Amino acid sequence: MSALDATLIRFLFASLGCLAAGVAVWGVLVLVRRYLPALAMQRSPWMLGQLAIAATFIVLMLPQAQQLQMLPVFDVDLSPTTADAVAMPAQAVGSTSTLANPRSWLAWSAWAWALAYTGGLLCMLARLIHGQRALARLLRAGARLPSDAALPRMIEVDAVISPMLVGPFRPRLLLPLALRTIDPLQRDLIVAHELMHWRRGDLWWLLACALLQALCWFNPAMRLLRARLVWAQELGCDRDVLRGRPQVQRKAYAAALVAQLRFQYQATPANALAFGGVAPDTLAARVALIRTPGLDRHAARARCAGLGALALVFGANLALQPALAWDDAPQALDCTLMLDAATGAVLVEEGRCDVRTTPASIFNIAVSLMGFDAGILQDAHTPALPFKAGYVDWLPSWRATTDPTSWIRNSTVWYAQQVTGRLGERRMQDYIGRFDYGNQDLSGGVDIAWIASSLQVSPREQAAFLRKVANRELPVSARAFDMTAQLLRLPALADGWQVYGKTGTASGSARDGAGDTGRALGWFVGWATKDGRTVIFARQTLGPRHPDRAAGPLLKEHFLRALPGRLATLSLST
Numbered sequence: 001m002s003a004l005d006a007t008l009i010r011f012l013f014a015s016l017g018c019l020a021a022g023v024a025v026w027g028v029l030v031l032v033r034r035y036l037p038a039l040a041m042q043r044s045p046w047m048l049g050q051l052a053i054a055a056t057f058i059v060l061m062l063p064q065a066q067q068l069q070m071l072p073v074f075d076v077d078l079s080p081t082t083a084d085a086v087a088m089p090a091q092a093v094g095s096t097s098t099l100a101n102p103r104s105w106l107a108w109s110a111w112a113w114a115l116a117y118t119g120g121l122l123c124m125l126a127r128l129i130h131g132q133r134a135l136a137r138l139l140r141a142g143a144r145l146p147s148d149a150a151l152p153r154m155i156e157v158d159a160v161i162s163p164m165l166v167g168p169f170r171p172r173l174l175l176p177l178a179l180r181t182i183d184p185l186q187r188d189l190i191v192a193h194e195l196m197h198w199r200r201g202d203l204w205w206l207l208a209c210a211l212l213q214a215l216c217w218f219n220p221a222m223r224l225l226r227a228r229l230v231w232a233q234e235l236g237c238d239r240d241v242l243r244g245r246p247q248v249q250r251k252a253y254a255a256a257l258v259a260q261l262r263f264q265y266q267a268t269p270a271n272a273l274a275f276g277g278v279a280p281d282t283l284a285a286r287v288a289l290i291r292t293p294g295l296d297r298h299a300a301r302a303r304c305a306g307l308g309a310l311a312l313v314f315g316a317n318l319a320l321q322p323a324l325a326w327d328d329a330p331q332a333l334d335c336t337l338m339l340d341a342a343t344g345a346v347l348v349e350e351g352r353c354d355v356r357t358t359p360a361s362i363f364n365i366a367v368s369l370m371g372f373d374a375g376i377l378q379d380a381h382t383p384a385l386p387f388k389a390g391y392v393d394w395l396p397s398w399r400a401t402t403d404p405t406s407w408i409r410n411s412t413v414w415y416a417q418q419v420t421g422r423l424g425e426r427r428m429q430d431y432i433g434r435f436d437y438g439n440q441d442l443s444g445g446v447d448i449a450w451i452a453s454s455l456q457v458s459p460r461e462q463a464a465f466l467r468k469v470a471n472r473e474l475p476v477s478a479r480a481f482d483m484t485a486q487l488l489r490l491p492a493l494a495d496g497w498q499v500y501g502k503t504g505t506a507s508g509s510a511r512d513g514a515g516d517t518g519r520a521l522g523w524f525v526g527w528a529t530k531d532g533r534t535v536i537f538a539r540q541t542l543g544p545r546h547p548d549r550a551a552g553p554l555l556k557e558h559f560l561r562a563l564p565g566r567l568a569t570l571s572l573s574t
Contacts, residue, residue, distance in 0.1 A: 008110035011475065014060035015218065021056040022221025025049045028309045029228075036305055041236055045307060046229040047205060050212045057216055072552045120217045128210075135166060138174060145175070152198055154191075165194045168203035185249070186256035189241065193256075196237040197425055205229065238286060253285045254558075333357075333521075333542035335459045336559075338566070341470045341527060341534035347570050356439060356456035357542070360504035361411035361552065362523045363450035363457075365469065368487055370418040372480035380405045380486055385418060392417070408487040408502065417447040427499065434475050437465055452506060459538040466536045470527045488526060495564050501526025501537075503552030519544060522551030524559050528567065537565065556569050 029049055033039040120286040123299050142155035152171035156179075164174050173194050179187055197203065209226050213399035216222045242250055333355060338348035371377035384403040393399050398412045407415040420428055425446050432440050444453030457465075468474050472481050504523030526537045539559045546554055 005107040005389065007108065008114050009106055011061055011117075012110040012113050013108075014057055015117070017060040018053060018057035018216055018219055019221075021053045022216075022219045025052055026221040026224055028312075032309050039080065039305070040228070041232055041239065042227060043202075043205060043232045043236060046225050047549070048234055048307065049225045050209060050216075050229075053221060053225075054212045054215050070542065072309065087541050116164075117218065118312050121214065124214050139172065142174065147173075151195065151206065163190050163194050165197050165203060168207050171198055171203060173198075182256070183252065185252045188484060189249070189253045189256050192241050193237050196240050196330055197233065200233070200236065200240070202233045202237075205233065257286060282533050317466050333540055335538070335540045337459050337463050337538045338570070339463050339467055339536040341467050341536050344467060347535065348566065352556055353459040353538070353540075356458045356461070356507050357521055357540070358452045359438065359450050359455060359457045359462070360452075360506045360521070360523060362462065362502050362504040363455070364408060365484065365488065365502050365525075366432070366435060366465070367416050368404070368484040369435075369469070369474065369480045370423055370428065371404075372483045373431075373476035374423060375558065376419055376422050377404050377483065385415060387414070404483070404487055411505075412450065416573060420446045435468070437461070458523075459540045462523075463536050463538040466525060466527055466538070470529075470534050470536060490526075490560075493498055493528075493560070493564050493567075495530075495568070497528045497530045497564070497567055499526060499528045499560065499563070503550075503556045505550045505552035520546070520551035522555035524552060525555040528563065530567075535570065537563075 026049070029039070029045060033046075039045060084358055138157050138159060138161070139155060141159075142157040145156050146152040146156045152165065152173045153400055154173045154175060156175050156177055158177045160178070161174065161176050163176065163179065166172055166174060173191070175191070179190065179245065207230075209229060213226060238253070242253060245253075256414065333352060335351040335353040335355075337346070337350075337353045339345065340347055362425055368377065377383070381403040384401050386401045387393070387399050391398070394413070395410065397406075397410045398414065400406075402410070402412050402415045406412065423431070423446065425442065428446050429440075429442050432442060432455075438455060438457030441454040441456070442449045449455040469481070469484070474480070474481075485500055488502055490499045490501055492498045501524055504521075504525075506521040507519070519542060522539075522541045527536045529535075536561070539555055541551065541555055545551070
C-alpha cells in the first residue's frame with residue numbers, strides 16, 4: 001500500500017469519526033436545551049459544538065503516534081545458544097514477481113471519498129462565489145444613505161430583500177427601499193437590530209462558521225448547529241435591542257418582524273444572502289420570546305451546562321480516537337525481499353515490504369558512503385576517534401576509541417554522529433536526495449534523524465538503494481564504494497557466496513509514545529555475490545522481543561543460516 005493510499009484511508013476513517021462526533025455533539029446539546037431552554041440564546045455552545053466536530057476530524061487525520069524508537073541495546077553479535085536458534089524455511093516465491101500490490105477495496109473507497117469530498121468543496125466554493133457576485137450587484141445598484149462615520153455604511157437598494165449586515169472586514173448595512181413604507185419606529189428598531197449584530201461581532205462568528213462548514217461540509221450536524229447559532233444570534237439581538245424598552249416598543253418590534261417577513265417573501269429571495277432574516281416557522285417563537293423577556297434569567301446556567309456537556313463529548317472523542325482512527329502501522333512485520341542486482345527483478349518477496357520504519361543502524365551504510373566520499377573517513381582504521389564524556393554510551397564497547405571498522409561492527413551511534421555532524425545538514429540532505437533514500441526527511445536532526453525520528457525507509461526502498469550501491473550507481477567516488485564494501489564484508493558462505501551486510505535494531509513504540517518493551521524491530525540488509533551474479537536482500541521483522549538477543553543480530557544469524565538454501569533454489573530456477 002502506498003503512502004498516499006494510507007493517507008486517504010486515514011482521511012476516510014477521519015470523516016466517519018467526524019460524523020460520529022456530529023451525532024454526539026448534536027444529541028447532547030439538544031438534550032441540554034430541552035431542560036434549559038435558555039441555551040437557545042447562547043452563541044458559544046453552538047459554535048464550540050462545530051469546533052469540537054472539526055477538531056475531532058483533524059485529530060483523526062493525524063498519523064498515529066506509533067513510531068519505532070531505538071533501543072539502548074544496539075547490534076552486537078553475541079554467541080548464539082541452542083535455544084536462540086530458530087530455523088527459517090528456504091523457499092522462493094518465483095523467479096519474477098511484482099513490487100506493486102493490487103489496491104484494496106478500502107483504498108478504492110478512500111479514493112472515491114476523496115474525490116467526492118473535493119467535489120463538495122468545489123460546489124461550496126461555487127456557491128460562495130455566486131453569492132458574493134449577487135451581493136456585489138446589490139452594492140453597485142444601491143444608493144448610500146447618510147450615517148454616522150463610526151457606524152457601518154448604510155446602502156439602500158431597490159430589491160425585495162431582508163435588511164442585512166454584510167462584510168466582516170468592511171461592514172455595510174443593506175436596507176430595502178420598501179422599508180420606507182413602514183412605521184418609523186419599526187424601521188428604527190430593524191436598523192437597531194442589524195447594528196446590534198455589528199456591535200456583537202456576529203459577522204465574525206458567521207465567518208468562522210463558514211470556514212468550519214467548508215471543512216466538514218458533509219456532516220449534517222454542522223448545518224444543524226449553524227442554524228442554531230444563527231437562531232441564537234437573532235434571539236441575542238432581540239434581547240439586547242429590547243433591554244429596558246417599554247412594552248409599546250416591544251409591540252412595535254414584533255410588528256417590525258412581521259413587516260420584515262412581508263418584505264422578504266413578496267418575491268423569491270436569495271436566502272443565502274439574508275442576515276437576520278426571519279421565516280414563518282420561527283416568527284411565532286421569536287414573538288413569544290419578545291413577550292417573555294425573563295427567558296434569559298438562566299442564561300449563565302444554560303451556557304455552563306452546554307459547555308460542560310461539550311467538554312465531556314470532546315473528551316470522549318479524544319479517548320476513542322485510537323478506535324475511530326485508521327492506523328496503517330502494523331503490530332507485526334515480517335518481510336523478506338531479494339532482487340537480482342543486474343535486472344532489478346524480484347526473486348523473493350514474502351510478507352509486507354512496503355512499510356516505512358526507522359532505518360536504525362542500517363543507515364550507517366549511507367553514512368559510510370557519504371563519509372568516505374567527503375573525505376571525513378580515510379580508510380578502515382582512520383580516523384580513530386577517542387570516546388569523550390557526553391557521547392552516547394549505551395554499550396560498554398562504545399566507551400572506547402572507535403575507527404570505521406569497529407563503528408560498523410558495533411553500530412556505535414556517537415561515531416556516526418561525528419561523521420554526520422561534520423557533513424552538516426546541507427551536504428547530508430544533498431546526499432540523501434541524490435541517494436533517493438526513503439522519505440529523505442532529516443528534520444529530526446543530522447545527529448538523530450535515523451534513530452526513531454524523521455527519516456524512515458521501507459524494505460523495498462532499502463533494497464532499491466542497495467542495488468545502486470552494489471551496481472555503483474550512486475554519485476560517490478569509487479573509493480567510497482570500495483571502503484564501504486570492505487566494512488560490510490562478512491565471512492563467505494560454504495558454497496562460495498560472498499556476503500556483505502549490516503544489521504539494525506529498534507524498539508516498538510506504544511500509541512502513547514512510550515517505549516514498547518515487548519516488541520522489537522530487526523533489520524538485516526545487504527547483498528551476496530558469486531560468479532558475477534549479485535543478489536540484493538532486505539530482511540525485516542517486527543514482533544515480540546527476544547529476552548537475551550538484539551533483534552538485528554538474531555535476524556542476521558537466522559537469515560544467513562537459510563541463505564545458502566535460498567540462493568541454491570534461485571540458481572536452479574534460473
